[in-house]
Amino acid sequence: MGSAQDNKGLLQRLDEGVVIGDGGFVFALEKRGYVKAGPWTPEACVENPGAVSQLHREFLRAGSDVMQAFTFYASDDKLANRGNEAGKKFTGRDINNAACKLAREVAEEGDCLVAGGLSQTPTYLSGKNKGEVQEEFRKQVKVFTENGVDFLICEYFEHVEEIVWAIEVCKEAKLPVAANMCIGPEGDLHHTSCGECAVKMVKAGADVVGVNCHFDPFVSLEAMKLMKKALDTEGLKAHLMCQPLAFLTPDAGKQGFIDLPEFPFALEPRICSRWDMHRFAREAYNLGIRYIGGCCGFEPYHIRAVAEELAEERGKKPIASVKHDMWGEGLRMHTKPWVRARARRSYWEKINPSSGRPYSASCSKPDNWGITAGSKELKQHSEGTTIEELQGVFSYIKA
Amino acid sequence: MGSAQDNKGLLQRLDEGVVIGDGGFVFALEKRGYVKAGPWTPEACVENPGAVSQLHREFLRAGSDVMQAFTFYASDDKLANRGNEAGKKFTGRDINNAACKLAREVAEEGDCLVAGGLSQTPTYLSGKNKGEVQEEFRKQVKVFTENGVDFLICEYFEHVEEIVWAIEVCKEAKLPVAANMCIGPEGDLHHTSCGECAVKMVKAGADVVGVNCHFDPFVSLEAMKLMKKALDTEGLKAHLMCQPLAFLTPDAGKQGFIDLPEFPFALEPRICSRWDMHRFAREAYNLGIRYIGGCCGFEPYHIRAVAEELAEERGKKPIASVKHDMWGEGLRMHTKPWVRARARRSYWEKINPSSGRPYSASCSKPDNWGITAGSKELKQHSEGTTIEELQGVFSYIKA
């Protein structure tokens, strides 16, 4: 198994310019039929490797500099949680191992780095101790190092305490560590401010810090500003990273899009356009963020839009731009003249798209549960959720 | 090259039950980076066959009974129109041939039929005569028959005159013919009513008739009602077929979604949810439509929703339902209890999703150009569109 050792490493690339991340695997593969919404685990790496490779390849063509191994939620405790059958068929090791190999294989089709990723664990949510939680992380990191990944990502953590534990384990591997919490400007679920989260991650050893998932690009950049300001105030140095949702969430509460009533099966009207991503990429870059990618909802065309917006800074366009003239210019080849007339930046830059939904509102009232790690409702259990359990919480649910 | 001769053919399947079509290749592959918006031609069949196969496979897993060869707009005149470079690299024959082989290959992974498809031509829009138009069709049909497709589809025609010419050519091949116009309840662009279009298609020899593209599922079903009524009135027998957009278009005018200002790069807020597709499938079935599929915007998960809604009628669920418990039941495995509480049909069936876009309206005012076949603005030319041409039409466009 090769490594990107001939290439520049992550930190050198970030020092010299922009690194473009990839998009959201669980949401994209759910729509393609390979991931189950609910458990959201990545057994597709073993079950349908071709589908996973194809998505890697699309992101590579769209401009991603990083092939992030599809290891989201691939800890043993998550694979066996609440009726998920993945854990009966595969170990975390099986999946993490397959994921690394797929990522490397496609990475070698371009000039890409490979990253292994950790994410929050049911063990932590169940209130277990630091040793137990870190043991889950350590099992994954071992597979990542065996596979020679180029760096490690801790992402999708709602509690800074847990991500600090994850970073500590990653540091044992002597690889660069990027750390992202899935928080917005209100901070983590234990009332830690955004700024304080950033400071703690850097102090724990993260080389790159930021946010991913849970909020839209523009809400996420508000959180990034707070992180940046706190790091500056503390005189701490770290690269900044942002991999937000591709769903608009101005109405989300502290816990982000999972609290919106539309999550996860009716988020369509919130999907960002490619033009939203141009704006995101520019604003992120101007803010000093150098690792720019996406999370749930980000499809290859969203990443391509990021790469096209930053084409000048990067000195190149992504491969997939061969099928996408900038700012809609390809429409000059459309059959109808009024569509050809839309082939210009000023048209798309300003468009405010209608929803075609006259019975729908602009905003939702999110669920706003206050429970966090340790609450009994969050405890891991391997059997499925029963109707009785649901009724215990929501008396209006009928069998 | 095999054929589905051991299997039941299209018409027998339609007599006995439901046939599920596939979704929209040009839009899906545009987002994946393999098709250019504007020309919308399918050279990906030659350039990136793996990406095309993967999409076929996803539709197969989602429940499609038909692998429709990706031959949309693959006529020689379209490949060379208005600056499209595809025509310089490949002939229509190259692409049609590759498309058929890819479709058959995946079809054999399941119990699927393969179809070859014709669509409207720049030759017709340029006002050329019947002989010239039919010659374009004949070249494609020849490749289809050489490849042993199971049936032929004429689709995306805006003028009933042209689709009748296409059907006539298809009939020469002695294969079943399905014919779809991209019209809504207002009828074709030459003021022919929906009902009259259906009658003409059947009289020309189509075995299956209906609409595809240009309008959302529910507007399309209004058009289908008009077609059905006219056929009943005339005492004509034909199977009904509907492959609409997966974008909501209550505000579109006669020419459908291409007139909406959001077409094609800001349609995101209009994307149908899987629950919209459950409703579409049920309403289509109740109306007597037996060939039910999708066009632009339909992703594999939309087709899966159609197949899940009709699981009882079909006596089976699609393969990809292994990763999708019905009506969101998979959410019982979610980490958070309030998301688990959404694991029920009554929740998703009634959801009215918000857009997260407080500055956007519900409806758009469509462009409503009246030009049709023969207008100079529609004439084929092989060179690209110039700024001067655009300015001739829209004086407000600046260089």
Added chain:
Amino acid sequence: MGSAQDNKGLLQRLDEGVVIGDGGFVFALEKRGYVKAGPWTPEACVENPGAVSQLHREFLRAGSDVMQAFTFYASDDKLANRGNEAGKKFTGRDINNAACKLAREVAEEGDCLVAGGLSQTPTYLSGKNKGEVQEEFRKQVKVFTENGVDFLICEYFEHVEEIVWAIEVCKEAKLPVAANMCIGPEGDLHHTSCGECAVKMVKAGADVVGVNCHFDPFVSLEAMKLMKKALDTEGLKAHLMCQPLAFLTPDAGKQGFIDLPEFPFALEPRICSRWDMHRFAREAYNLGIRYIGGCCGFEPYHIRAVAEELAEERGKKPIASVKHDMWGEGLRMHTKPWVRARARRSYWEKINPSSGRPYSASCSKPDNWGITAGSKELKQHSEGTTIEELQGVFSYIKA
């Protein structure tokens, strides 16, 4: 009691130019505290004559050429219906008589005509016969003629059969008769088309025909087009009249705004702006309508907008324009410069106002009850509605 005999009568005025009607008394006086929503009866003429006079005066100043005596629903059967206490205190004669005197008194402050009005009766809705219904009308018309009104208006009828009976009674008084149904383009509640309603009203003797209430200005004009076309086809001559709502109702069904869930206490977001009324006045005029006024929701400033739009045709501005420079020009005197910048027609003509309601949709799903005259739920009864009655219809209502 004087009369407008020195002035030109209604028909002469309509022959020569435009007649501007007044606005909606029941809705305006409900908001001012003098009319009860539910029964909607006009006992304020006796109880609070000053408040009624003031509203007449405001419409006169706004440009109304007609002081319509506030006799809406002032038939004896309506005053005593379903718990309405007005009927215990006053007879229909008391109220109609007071209403005529108030209207005349203010009319003489300008060059206005006075009209007495009839509207639909509980007697008809209860399925009583023609003689009984006409007897209710005859009692009112007698008071109108004693008071020397200049003409009669039949308005707010949902069934053409009943308005024809009303017209017949009015014709006995040898006064001009204007007849308006509260219907939209779908016609009356007995499936009579708009056009047929117009024809029947003219054949019954109406000099002026049209629609009032129940739909917004633009939906109402669609109904007017159908009426006009039918009269033209039949070769019938009549003046046209339109007094619509000042609430936007694109989503209302056949029975208009009373079916909308917001009726009558949450219609605020639908209120038309003065600029909507400019457009209404111009479109009505261009359609050949010469009696242009308003119904529920029309406040004095809406009528002033109609009069200002037609100032050139009428050769004068309304009195109240002394406090309203055309097209917002008065804003030049505002303190803030950016508000002064809005002092121009091009700004207000194109404004598309936001709702400030991010949780609200654009359209409502109306109740669509199919019951009409004769149904038991519509029968008059003098006692109030009980909870049990409501529960009989809506099982979900709790005591």
Added chain:
Amino acid sequence: MGSAQDNKGLLQRLDEGVVIGDGGFVFALEKRGYVKAGPWTPEACVENPGAVSQLHREFLRAGSDVMQAFTFYASDDKLANRGNEAGKKFTGRDINNAACKLAREVAEEGDCLVAGGLSQTPTYLSGKNKGEVQEEFRKQVKVFTENGVDFLICEYFEHVEEIVWAIEVCKEAKLPVAANMCIGPEGDLHHTSCGECAVKMVKAGADVVGVNCHFDPFVSLEAMKLMKKALDTEGLKAHLMCQPLAFLTPDAGKQGFIDLPEFPFALEPRICSRWDMHRFAREAYNLGIRYIGGCCGFEPYHIRAVAEELAEERGKKPIASVKHDMWGEGLRMHTKPWVRARARRSYWEKINPSSGRPYSASCSKPDNWGITAGSKELKQHSEGTTIEELQGVFSYIKA
């Protein structure tokens, strides 16, 4: 000229319970045809006293405990500003004097207090000194005391410096002083926080403090919370007062509704329903506010809703409730059964009204000018604004 000396005074009433204010005179009388939008001055007191009295009477019937003399913007400098002709016909003394007499006359029809009011001056906006500004106030206060008003209100001030000057002048009159700034949670236009504004007003001698105008009820209550908290922190005692807009303004910036593009002629979709006012009254009361009324957009029915919500606390319903059964119960007398079914609190309390405007958004992008007192664009000048002046600021304006 009598006074309310037999009655309880303002402060005693506030100590013992709730005082309900009145609604917005300039907006209500603009729609009735007696006030010009732009200058917004109250010369109607002299020109059309009957119209002013009628509006007082409607508020009295709706539950107002205070007849606020209609003296808004009745300072000599404002009457002569930017082309306003009111100043050529009347002095400030004429108008203030007439206003006091009209208010007292109607107050005596009930148990009401009379207040005289001061508001911000062009003199201050023009950067004149304290002496000059206070001289404008002193002229008005002199007329108020001659007329024996019961207390004084300073309202609609955007700068705390100016309202402090106004309070100082009011204190010379030895009457209770209520002071309201037209600010939201962001504070005054000179960057003074809400809390600091409250503290300064109380320290200057105000007995009652709060906010009026510029923001909707719920945004205004956010500002009130900040004021209350600051007073508590400082250990200062004062009664709290809130008289907000009846227009929803979640999207307004620091300067409130005048920055919204809809101001002042297209605000209709934002008008609060009576049910919004029930909620406002309850939330204000729970927050400890005891002087609760309204400003622009508040019509008599909005004040009635406040009084009905607080009927139990006040031990009485307003007079006008004789025409308004609580929570829509009067609908039991409606003709149609499905409207009768809406006669219940649970229906109206939860209604989320649609706008009937499918082309409109929920939110507006406000103008956000940063200019404040002293800027040249704000300077008083007596001549009207010229097109050239407007073009100097907005180059896109055409003559």
